[in-house]
Amino acid sequence: MQLPKLSPLQSRLLASVIATCLVIIIWISFQPHHFVYAAELPVAPQDVEYSQLGQLIPPDTDSEAILGSEVHGNPEAEREGGYVGDFKYFDRSLIGRAEEGVDTLTNNEAKEMDTTPGTTKYFVLEKSQIQARRRAYQDSSLELRDTVNTSESATEDEDGPHARDLLQSRQGSDQVYITVNTCQQPIPEHIATDDPPQLTLYVSTSANNQKPGPKSKDGVTSITFQHGYGAYNATTTSDVYIGIDAPALTKGWNGSFSFQITASTDAPYDTYDQWDTFLRMVDTDADSSLFVTQDLLSERNDTANITNWMGVTPVPFSMYAFKSTDWGGKGLEWSKCGLQWSLDHALNSTNSTQKITVDTTMTNRSTSLPKGQFHVMGLEKNTSYVGFLAMDGVNGLVPENMTAIRGSRVWNQFNWTTKAESTCQVIFDLPFCKDVAYAVPSSPQFANNTPALKELYDTQAENYYTNFSNSLAQVACDTKGSAQYSLARTCTDCARDYKAWLCSVLMPRCEDFSAEGPGLKDRNIDQPLANGSLPYAYNMTKEFNETTRERFAFQGSRNPLIDSAIQPGPYKELLPCEDLCFDIVRSCPAQLQFKCPARSMRSGSYGKRESGPQGLTCNFPGALVNLNQFQGAAIALPVRLSVSVAISMVVGIVLWI
Structure with missing residues (x-):
C-alpha cells in the first residue's frame, strides 16, 4: 500500500514530534547520579505499633499517656516487670540497647574512629535523638499556635497561614542527615596507577539488621564514598543503623583508614561544594601567591556583621596548598580532615619537599566588605600547585547566600602556576594605597625585605597625594550649589578617583617578561635578562630599533623611581585601565587641568577592560584572577552541556525543515 503523501506543514510537524521525543530520551539517559542518597526510609515492620488492646496508636498520642495505659493501667504488666514493645514513643533507655559492637551517635557530635581494611564499624542514631528536635519544636510552638489562632481572620499576605504551614511541617518531619569523611587512607607503595580505595556507607532502619554491611541483603542502602566523602539523608521515625565498611586492599597499597562520622537532625554536618572554589587569586610572584575569598556580605551598612567578621578569632577559613607533583592526597579532595592529614603526611615524610606556609587573615580591601585572605609562601618559581579552600562553622557567622555551616565545608579543587622570573614581587596591605594588592617590579635586594x-x-604615592591635596584645597568645595564646579561630582569624588589612579600608575602591575597576553607592555628592554642576554637580541633590524628598542617607553619604567631605586631588569607591565584616567577627568575641577591621552596615544599608556576568557586585560584596584578549577569534580557539568547541545541540534533541525 502506498504511504500517504504529506504536505510541507505536516512534514514539519512530524519532524518536530520526532525531535521532541529524541530530546526526552536524551534527557532521561543523561540524568546524573549524585553521591548523596536522599529518600524516605520505609517503616520497619516493628514500627507499626499496637497497644495491648490491639488498637493502632495514633501518631500524635502523648508518650506519657501511652506509658500509663500500657503499664501503669495494667496490673499484670506491672507485676511482670512492665514489658513494653519497641514503641517509637519510648526512649531506648527504657526499652533496651543496640547490639554489642554498635556505637551510639549523638546528634551534631562528630565521632572519629580508626578501622583496618576488610572490617566494618557499626553505629546507631537512636529515635530519642531523632525526636528530640521535634519535641523542642513542640515545646516552643505553643506561642506559635496562639499566634496562628489569633490571626485566623488575617489576609493571606499575613503570617497566619505561613505560620500554620511551618508548624505542621515541624510536627511531622523527622529528618536525619549522615555525613562521613575519610581522615586517613592507605598509602601506595609506589606511584599508584589505580584510584585509592574508598569506604562504603550502609544504612538500615530495621532492628533485625542492626549491623548493615556488605553482606546485608534487603532493606539496606549503600553509598560508596567519593573523594573521601559520603552523605545520606532521609525522613524516618525509627532508629537508624549505620555501617562503615573498609575494603580489603589490593596489591600496592599499605596502611589503614580513619574516618569521622556525624549524624544531625538539622542539616548535613559536613558539606562539599563541587561547583565553585569560593576563592579568587589576587596575584602571584616566583615564590608566593595571594588569594582572597568572595565577599562574605553584600551590604556595606551592615556594620555589626562586618565588625564581627573582621574580628573573628581564629579565622574560620583554611587553605591547603601542595605542589602538583607532590600531591599525595588523591581520594581525599572532599574531606577537610583528609586534607589536613595529607598536609601533615607531606610535612612529616622523610623525602618531602613541602615547605609551603599559609598566612591566613581577614581583609575588607577594595570593597569594604569582609573576606578571607591567604598569603601562600615557600613556593618555587614556574611551578604548578593544587589548592583547596575549607571552612569551619562559626556560631552566628554565616557567609551570605549560604546555609549555616555546622561542621566543615570544602570547596572545589583549583590549580595555579607561579611566575617564572624574580623581577616581580607581591605586595599588599599598604598603609596609604590600601587597595593595592598585586605583584610590582622588584629585584633581588628586596626578595627578603x-x-x-x-x-x-x-x-612616594603619599607624597604625591599631599601635593595634590594642597591644590584641591584651593577649590571651593563646600559652597552653595550654584557655586560648585559640578552638580554631579564633589571634591570627595575627585580625591578618591585621583588616589586610585595615582596608586595604579606609580605601582605598575608586573608580569614576567616572557608572559603573553593583552594589555602587556615591555619595560626596561635595554637591561639584561637573568641569563645575561639582552631582550630581542635576535632582532636588530632598523625598523625594530626605531619603533621599540630606541623608544623611551620601552627603555625604562613608567615610574622613574623603579629604575633608580629598585632596578628590576626587563619585565612586562599590565597597563592600568583607561577608565581610571576618565574618572579623574570627570570628577575633578577643570582648573586642575587633568587630561587623558588622545585615542591614538592612549594604547601606549592605558588598557581597556574587556570581558572574556583571556583574563585581565588591564589593572584596576581590586582586580582578581579567576582560578582554573579542577574539572574532574564537576561531574554534572558534562551532562548539562550534552542536554543543551542536544536541544540546540533539535532546534536547528526544525528550523532547517
Whole structure:
C-alpha cells in the first residue's frame, strides 16, 4: 500500500514530534547520579505499633499517656516487670540497647574512629535523638499556635497561614542527615596507577539488621564514598543503623583508614561544594601567591556583621596548598580532615619537599566588605600547585547566600602556576594605597625585605597625594550649589578617583617578561635578562630599533623611581585601565587641568577592560584572577552541556525543515 503523501506543514510537524521525543530520551539517559542518597526510609515492620488492646496508636498520642495505659493501667504488666514493645514513643533507655559492637551517635557530635581494611564499624542514631528536635519544636510552638489562632481572620499576605504551614511541617518531619569523611587512607607503595580505595556507607532502619554491611541483603542502602566523602539523608521515625565498611586492599597499597562520622537532625554536618572554589587569586610572584575569598556580605551598612567578621578569632577559613607533583592526597579532595592529614603526611615524610606556609587573615580591601585572605609562601618559581579552600562553622557567622555551616565545608579543587622570573614581587596591605594588592617590579635586594619595598612605593604615592591635596584645597568645595564646579561630582569624588589612579600608575602591575597576553607592555628592554642576554637580541633590524628598542617607553619604567631605586631588569607591565584616567577627568575641577591621552596615544599608556576568557586585560584596584578549577569534580557539568547541545541540534533541525 502506498504511504500517504504529506504536505510541507505536516512534514514539519512530524519532524518536530520526532525531535521532541529524541530530546526526552536524551534527557532521561543523561540524568546524573549524585553521591548523596536522599529518600524516605520505609517503616520497619516493628514500627507499626499496637497497644495491648490491639488498637493502632495514633501518631500524635502523648508518650506519657501511652506509658500509663500500657503499664501503669495494667496490673499484670506491672507485676511482670512492665514489658513494653519497641514503641517509637519510648526512649531506648527504657526499652533496651543496640547490639554489642554498635556505637551510639549523638546528634551534631562528630565521632572519629580508626578501622583496618576488610572490617566494618557499626553505629546507631537512636529515635530519642531523632525526636528530640521535634519535641523542642513542640515545646516552643505553643506561642506559635496562639499566634496562628489569633490571626485566623488575617489576609493571606499575613503570617497566619505561613505560620500554620511551618508548624505542621515541624510536627511531622523527622529528618536525619549522615555525613562521613575519610581522615586517613592507605598509602601506595609506589606511584599508584589505580584510584585509592574508598569506604562504603550502609544504612538500615530495621532492628533485625542492626549491623548493615556488605553482606546485608534487603532493606539496606549503600553509598560508596567519593573523594573521601559520603552523605545520606532521609525522613524516618525509627532508629537508624549505620555501617562503615573498609575494603580489603589490593596489591600496592599499605596502611589503614580513619574516618569521622556525624549524624544531625538539622542539616548535613559536613558539606562539599563541587561547583565553585569560593576563592579568587589576587596575584602571584616566583615564590608566593595571594588569594582572597568572595565577599562574605553584600551590604556595606551592615556594620555589626562586618565588625564581627573582621574580628573573628581564629579565622574560620583554611587553605591547603601542595605542589602538583607532590600531591599525595588523591581520594581525599572532599574531606577537610583528609586534607589536613595529607598536609601533615607531606610535612612529616622523610623525602618531602613541602615547605609551603599559609598566612591566613581577614581583609575588607577594595570593597569594604569582609573576606578571607591567604598569603601562600615557600613556593618555587614556574611551578604548578593544587589548592583547596575549607571552612569551619562559626556560631552566628554565616557567609551570605549560604546555609549555616555546622561542621566543615570544602570547596572545589583549583590549580595555579607561579611566575617564572624574580623581577616581580607581591605586595599588599599598604598603609596609604590600601587597595593595592598585586605583584610590582622588584629585584633581588628586596626578595627578603618586602616591608622595605612596600614603604618605598607607598611613601612616594603619599607624597604625591599631599601635593595634590594642597591644590584641591584651593577649590571651593563646600559652597552653595550654584557655586560648585559640578552638580554631579564633589571634591570627595575627585580625591578618591585621583588616589586610585595615582596608586595604579606609580605601582605598575608586573608580569614576567616572557608572559603573553593583552594589555602587556615591555619595560626596561635595554637591561639584561637573568641569563645575561639582552631582550630581542635576535632582532636588530632598523625598523625594530626605531619603533621599540630606541623608544623611551620601552627603555625604562613608567615610574622613574623603579629604575633608580629598585632596578628590576626587563619585565612586562599590565597597563592600568583607561577608565581610571576618565574618572579623574570627570570628577575633578577643570582648573586642575587633568587630561587623558588622545585615542591614538592612549594604547601606549592605558588598557581597556574587556570581558572574556583571556583574563585581565588591564589593572584596576581590586582586580582578581579567576582560578582554573579542577574539572574532574564537576561531574554534572558534562551532562548539562550534552542536554543543551542536544536541544540546540533539535532546534536547528526544525528550523532547517
